[in-house]
Amino acid sequence: NNIDTKAPIKKLLKNIISISFLSEIFNLDNEVMRAVLKEKFDGDILQLNQSAFKLGIKEAKKQIQNNNIIQISKTKNANKKHPLLIDGNTGAAIGMLTAGCQVFSWYPITPSTSIAENLKKIKPYSKNTMSITQSEDELSAVSMVVGAGWAGARAATATSGPGLSLMSEALGYAYFAEVPLVVCDVQRMGPSTGLPTKTSQGDLSFATQLSHGDCQSIILFPSNPEECFKMNYQSFDIANYLQTPILILSDLDIGMNIQSCPEFSYPESKLETGKLSHIQKKELKNWQRYDDPDKDFIPIRSIPGSLHPYLTRGTGHNKKGDYSEDPKDFSKLLKRLHLKYKSCLKITPPPVVTKTKNSDKKCIQLIAYGSTDQIITEVTEKLKLQGYFAEYLKIQSYPLHTDIIKDFLKDNNKNCFIIEQNASGQMKNLITQVLPEYANQFTGITHYNGLPIDADSVTKKIMENLK
Template structure:
């Protein structure tokens, strides 16, 4: 079967209910058996500004990534119409409100219609809405449902399937008026298809038994992983784009009817991290979630947790910085800050999920790592993964039992127990919990093995060395890099290193480079500190240039790799993406080809 991967931009106004309508279309395509990916590109205001929704679907799972141009573009927000003409591919389709006709012809970019052979389709929204009895504010919202039904017919999605999705989305009090709008939009699409104004896509033979059977975003995956890991306390403060992690935990907790996780909204991030540390110290499996500005506020407390050896999990759903930055745009800009999160010789264990499935598995793993090593573990997701729905595979319940590390009440009694001793010579002490006979004062100041205050130079150097060795021992249990290669005969080749959401475009980049007679070896980083042994074997026998691709301006992963493996620095070239939009395969491929010339 020939691969297909159509794409669509929808330009609307923020606060008009467009996201709900767009997700109905996305869900319809998913339930029809396609692999799907979406990008909700929205402003950081409540209502009024422009918002765009990107949707791509395919019979191949890796061909659902973001593109800067699409095959179809629907515009019902006049202020962006001229700019949107730049986002349509050659021989693409522009769908507009019929009221925009004259304004379109006077747009500076109108010449692109003829140059790129773009078809223009006009929907008479005003005339359609006259057939619906509803108040004016409701009618404004119904434009989105008319658009959704129009597009569903053009994309040849079964009407009964779409009606079922509509019923799932809306409550009874607003279902009927949305159904009416949907039917009228469908009727308009059939009319325009019959008139030859727009071509209906063929009904593709989809993979109904495909392995991707869930439609979720990374924050849903994270919430599922947190609850599956037995999290008992989740303290948080609202911040875009991590807020929905907590909201999903509360929703899932209620659905499970176990109320196993106490979810507390604190007054600020300082309180959130302090409550989480307190819960971890008391023996609970505890976590919080935030974004860059919140992580900055949590830094000092995380240094305390590292030094006092208290287990907890912190999710950082990254957004565009510095400072407040662009709260609703994506980035991988927190990596270097997170790697050494606090002052002094503090180092972090970081997990780097690249999709919703890994948001589940890595959140689950993070709790066991934190408790086995008695230390904070950070999970760096980003807005692109966290807030955008995409198809993914079944999430299986982990086969391993929950691990709580070395606790004094579960260990054979140790003579002369000390809270910071290393009796097993694995750099990890035996921890006691409140209520036991083995009490100690948990200090953020210098301390000896007994937990007593100490400024002894030899004692302090031994303490820091043990903490460093404990940190390095995490490499035995953190996810290692994954290496894939394209085995094609070619005159030239490259190596690629990426991580997080950037991973989602790499397979498409590999295929595009193959068409340019260029082979690709790819290493996907899944955690920090780096597994330098695996990375050395990847780099040492290669004379190929190595491109490190990431979504920040300073090449932060390149900095960390160069610091760990300076002997390979001359092989590295950064490809950085930092405009707030998701990274796309075509721009990366173009930069690699240009670099090889």
Template sequence: MTSGSINIAIGGEAGDGILSAGEILCKIFFESGAGLCTYKNFPSRIRGGHTSYSIRAAGGYCSSRSCETDILVAFDEETFDFHNGELKDSSIVIYDPAKVKNIKKPEGCSPTYYEIPFAELASKNFSKHLYKNTVMVGVIAAILNIEDAHIVKGLSALIKAKKGEDVLKINMSACELGMEHYRKIEGAKRLAMPSGKIDAADSLMITGNEAVTLGAIAGGCRFIAAYPISPATEIFEMMCSELPKAGGTAMQAEDEIAAICAAIGAGFAGARSMTSTSGPGLSLMAEAIGLAGCAEVPVVIVDAQRPGPSTGLPTKTEQGDLYHAIFCSHGDIPRIVIAAADVGECFEFAANAFNLAEIYQCPVILLTEQVIAQNKFAAPKFDYSNIEINRGRLLSEAELNKPGYKFLRYEFASDGVSPRAIPSQAGGVHLCNGNEHLESGRITEDPELRRKITDKRMKKIEAAASSKYLPAPKFYGDDAARYGVIVMGSNTGAAVEAIDIISAKTGRRDFKIMQTRSLMPFCVEAAAEFISKREKVFVVENNYSAQLCGLVKMHIPAHGKLVSVLKYDGMSFAAAEIADRLMTEVR
């Protein structure tokens, strides 16, 4: 077990109910008071191909996967190919002999193996082999000595409301059968759940996509246009059911270009609007993002990153869209780019993105990643009391028609933020287009006015840098640390845990972490001060081209101190991986 956690991995064929079984276990663990996070590894097809569902249960909240597996459940032989490297002497391996004929054992360790005929037990007792997954849940519950009350709560929460009391009773019986079968095995090993608990009443279990959706609605979003794309689709799906309840509208567009253009149109009309997508969709949206920047229309874009190029790996994770988010679209436009590290930040940043978009009248791009977007995490309940709605310089009709006032939509304001009106407001008529324009919106090709209006637009980035809605960097570790670690997004939790692992192994706390949460505008002063106090700074990121490190180098002449720590195989960093890489570098 790693850092007071226990780690379960279930492997089998896609479409065989592996993910559903994982969801049941998560709910049972959550009801028992365990903090948890999941890691889904599934192919981009409906059936066929190997899939696995890993769960890390801890005594407190956790946000990164483990490199070790304590309980491995194999419904196919391919499971061993994926997970043998995670096993250790204390691991328990359970397999179904109907599917697993050849047990591939790892080198260097000797786990304990148990043959349990899940499908046969389910078919004999319930006439349907699909209950094999619930039998498996019972076996794991027996290994971990989970209380019956937690099992009942977990199964009821997921099954009763959807499928009724009768189906719940069958699943309870299947779970009990699994527990009974394992308990009858002579000398069967047991493992203990981690000590410590979270308060389930004050916590929630949620994915990043769900957190973004709740944050967006709480932040006043009333229009979304999107085209389904992994790993962002769940945002739009949830919006379709929840946004109308708040008086909003969800529109499925025919493609990503239509989606961003519809969202821009809604923003121009005065609605807080957004779209959700991933890298390929963001590529298609580039020209329209330029339109929003030039016309100064507020819009929010959520980019749940996945590996590219092209279709790439739709169901895996990466941080490869950083440059694209900051620089996409030809020419220079103001835009704000922020990156969330966990479900709490997904909620908070999604809500505040609409304030930033309306105050600075520009596109705001919120970056998440597949590992956050589609996995579940236990987290404290979200605080709605801190959410504000700030519409910036959106003028009322009384202000527009004040005696002696002349409304100029693109007025040369000192901070670059001009007054704004929406269609139908008396006194707010103006031109809005993608051509270069005067303060009134009329087209111009005058060189001096071109320079002046560009300067005006770009001043908004300087102004946004001091906004209370722009997330400031966060720091973890000791101020006196010799070495620094710069991270963004999902690597934050893994890096924080990594320095604890290093401390436990070496007795020293030599690392301090800086989490960059705003990428445009970039936190230049904070990063420069952080780097200046360190002998060497490691930039940990999930891409090939070291984009976060490159961004730091664009702003701070500290090239000799920066060392890239990269991973781009479609999987997120585990804390132990970061710890090993850092200890290797500083020996």
């Protein structure tokens, strides 16, 4: 009522009043807010918004003066430990650019779209040359990336669950033809269209065996924006080294929500090119694309323009890459691919284990991954109040490092709770498959209403299952 304008317009000013009210309470720089108003509006609309902004500040000061609300004071050195305010999709984009990504093809889908948008914004500040293409659909996007990876480029795409479903055949081809590329899946609620603006960890089971046949996936699980940066950077090196697609399973909670985190450290290691025939050509004799001369299950790759041409195919092939239906050729090929897949454990991020020093009998174990990791500290503190001490294992990649998980679980007297954001307990199922002898220890704690997982409900479910 303190603003002189028509009633319908007054309703539109509520947001500005609320923002200025909160701005004063949190002791923010109001000049920045005023500058944003001038950037967005002009004329009479600007004056109305400025009046609303002043009104919000005035009301906040009044409430603070009357001791109805406490004003937040700034802490000295508050930003030194976590100076960045950033979301996971921005972190992913910076990671891709830092990794020297040369080709990024995508189709818009919530909640992954801002990865492409951030790449476009940040690319002018980076030194690498990069092609960013909005394709007509996900099939086209991933096919462009497969082609770019085959040609020797560092190539990536970003999508969410429905898009990943469409990409599965092309990714199976890339696995079988041994083409390196990166896919960032920012998960949302499914199945089908599901809830595009709600978070989930429901793509895990599908992602582990993404295509038909004996296709096997290597997956990384970032749990915050800093890890989105690190893992997007690392994924290109792993893809090139192993000559295979790498999946990154983020989610809406990490991808689109701004968090404070430490400054990103520029990687010290050189970019991994993997085995390339034009680099090793002096040593090559009787080169064959799918041979294993080093006995490490990884062949020597050639790219267009080198002296080692071959025919790429998704059909059965021999060491040369020629079409073959010979049972020996096919069984040897599948066996080598499987052994190469298992060898990834040497270079993928292992689980992070936090053990308790307390020898109390009331000790339980927690396992989580991805954005679920962010509530574990609070869950642990809440369990302490109930008289329980928690040990924690954070999974960072798939296939699972079973030796580390087994060592974590070796005390059979402890309850182990596997916490995740899907309805079917997909990580619990995966761990049970590889470590069935510990199945009786496991209790799944699932959260699947689309809202970010919270410590209160998780602690409550744990206590209910302990009684």
